[in-house]
Amino acid sequence: xKNDAVKNLFVLSGPSGCGKDTVIRCLRLMRDDxxxxxxxxxxxxxxxxxxxxxxxxxxxxxxxxxxxxxQMLEYNFYAGNYYGTSKEELDRGLSxxxxxxxxxxxxxxxxxxxxxxxxTLIFLMPPSVEVLKxxxxxxxxxxxVEERLEIALREMEDAVNxxxxxxxxxxxxxxxxVSDLIDSRAxxxxxxxxx
Ligand code: 5GP
Numbered sequence: 127x128k129n130d131a132v133k134n135l136f137v138l139s140g141p142s143g144c145g146k147d148t149v150i151r152c153l154r155l156m157r158d159d160x161x162x163x164x165x166x167x168x169x170x171x172x173x174x175x176x177x178x179x180x181x182x183x184x185x186x187x188x189x190x191x192x193x194x195x196x197q198m199l200e201y202n203f204y205a206g207n208y209y210g211t212s213k214e215e216l217d218r219g220l221s222x223x224x225x226x227x228x229x230x231x232x233x234x235x236x237x238x239x240x241x242x243x244x245x246t247l248i249f250l251m252p253p254s255v256e257v258l259k260x261x262x263x264x265x266x267x268x269x270x271v272e273e274r275l276e277i278a279l280r281e282m283e284d285a286v287n288x289x290x291x292x293x294x295x296x297x298x299x300x301x302x303x304v305s306d307l308i309d310s311r312a313x314x315x316x317x318x319x320x321x
Contacts, residue, residue, distance in 0.1 A: 131220040132244040133313045137228045138304070139235035140250035140285075141278030142205075143261035145294040146229045149250060152301045153227075160308070161224045163216045166192065169207040172265075182212075200230070200237035204277070205270045209234070223315030225308060232281040235288070246311050248304065249288035253295035255279070 138146050154160055167181045168189050177183055189208045192198050201210030211228055219226040228238060235247050252258040262274050285291045290307060294300045 130313050131315050132242045134225045135242055135245040137235045137238050137245055137247045139230055139232050141281040142274045143258050144250045144252045146250055149301055150229050153304055159225055161219050161226050163211055163226055163228050165209055165211055167209045200234045202231055202233045205273055225312050232284050247288040249285040249291045251291050251293045253293055
C-alpha cells in the first residue's frame with residue numbers, strides 16, 4: 127500500500143457513551159466519500175443492529191481463530207467480549223484510495239497508531255461526566271454499566287495522546303468539526319490506471 131494512502135485513515139475514538147456511533151452516522155449522511163470499516167465482535171447484537179452493518183457478529187472461538195491466523199489488525203477484550211478490526215477490510219479500502227474511518231476504543235486506537243503512524247487519531251470527548259453517565263446507563267439492558275463508566279473515566283485521561291480532541295456537545299457542530307478535519311488532512315490517491 128502506498129504510504130500516502132494511510133493519510134486517509136481516521137480513527138474516531140473515545141469512551142463508550144461519548145457518541146462515536148451517532149457522530150459517524152451523521153457524518154456519513156452528510157457525505158458519501160467516507161467509508162466505515164465494520165468491526166468484528168463476540169457480543170450479541172443489540173436491538174436494531176444488523177450483521178455486516180454494525181458489526182460482524184461471531185463466537186469467541188471464531189474470533190480467536192482470526193487472531194491466530196493474523197487476520198486482525200487490532201483487537202481488544204472489553205467488558206467481557208472481543209472487538210477487533212479486520213486487516214483485509216481496512217487495507218482494501220485504503221488501497222482503493224478511500225477515506226476510511228475506524229470507530230474503535232482508545233486501546234485499539236493506540237494499536238492502530240503503532241502500525242499506521244500516519245493515521246489521524248480523533249478523541250471524542252463527552253461534554254461532561256454527568257452526560258456520559260446518562261448515556262452509558264441509557265444503553266440499558268446490560269449489567270456492565272459500572273464497568274463501562276469506570277473504563278470511560280480512565281480513558282478520558284488519555285485524550286492528550288490523540289492528534290485532535292473534539293467535544294461532542296452540540297452534535298451538528300461536532301460532526302462539522304470532524305468533517306473539516308478530514309478535509310484538511312485527507313489526500314487524493316492516484317490509482318495506477320490514472321497515472
Ligand atoms: P459497543 O459494545 O458499545 O458497541 O462497543 C464497546 C466499545 O468497543 C466501544 O468503545 C467501541 O468503540 C469499541 N469497539 C468497537 N469496535 C472495535 C474494534 O474493532 N476494535 C476495538 N479495539 N474496539 C472496538
